[in-house]
Amino acid sequence: MTVPVPLDRAERRPVLRAAIGIGLYAAAFGASFGAVSVSSGLSLGQTMVLSLVMFSGASQFAFAGVAAAGGSPFAAAAAALLLGVRNGFYGLPLAEILQPRGWRRLGTAHLVIDETTAMAVGQPTRPLQRYAFWTTGIILCVLWQVGTLIGSLAGAAIDPATFGLDAAAPAVYLALLWPRLAGAAQRWVAVAGAGLALVLVPLVPQGVPVIAAASVAVLAGLLPRRTRTPEP
Structure with missing residues (x-):
């Protein structure tokens, strides 16, 4: 049986600082x-339940957007599910890192989102990866x-486009992803995925470009890697 190695304060400090910074962005x-949801016709209670149960920003905005356009609840749920499919891909590396058992799988799965995945896989050691995931997820x-409660109470007084909050999510995720693009292969996969998504945006429904871009990374991961003979 392997005894977990405790993390010292110097190891935890930068992870906690980054998690708090991302958490402040999450609040905004x-x-x-919250403001978009109540202006779309959802009540305060419905908005809070949706935010707690779904806990996925892109999917929640998709749900509220379809509802605001007069779509049925089934159409709104389908749009949200389409954007949430990517979280299933995140579960593959995180299952190996976290190794949840029993009922803990439910709580773990609920926190599997873009930010927690990026924070976890970006750490050098397994204990630090687990600390980054749980710290970031809870915060x-x-x-x-x-933030959802504040926005719901403020209602239409908050315009996301005016404050630039509509661009905050991709900006933060790009900042988390950038350090991982250390090799040429990773950069080419990122460029190919982004290019495919840009081409599909005007042609397919919302959410499909995200899935298509993720499929590029999946296909790249399935391709055999060329082995290089080490030099003496």
């Missing part, structure tokens, strides 16, 4: 969602609910 982004979940 959650406020924009984001709490501050996301707080």
Whole structure:
């Protein structure tokens, strides 16, 4: 049986600082969602339940957007599910890192989102990966609910486009992803995925470009890697 190695304060400090910074962004982004949700016709209670149960910013905005356009609840749920499919891909590396058992799988799966995945896989050691996942997940979940409540109470007084909150999510995720693009292969996969998504945006429904871009990374991961003979 392997005894977990405790992390010292110097190892935890930068991870905690980054998690708090992302959490503050989540609060602001959650406020924009709360404002958009209530202006779309959802009540305060419905908005809070959606934010707590779904806990996925892009999917929640898709749900509220379809509802605002007069779509049925089934259409709104389908759009949200389409954008949430990517979280299933995140579960593959995180299952190996976290190794949840029993009922813990439910709580773990609920926190599998873009930010927690990027924070976890970006750490050098397994204990630090687990600390980054749980710290980021808990902070984001709490501050996301707080932000949603504030935005819901403020209602239409908050315009996400005016404050630039509509661009906050991709900007933060790009900042988390950038350090991982250390090799040429990773950069080519990122460029190919982004290019495919840009081409599909005007041609297919919302959410499909995200899935298509993710499929590029999946296909790249399935391709055999060329082995290089080490030099003496």
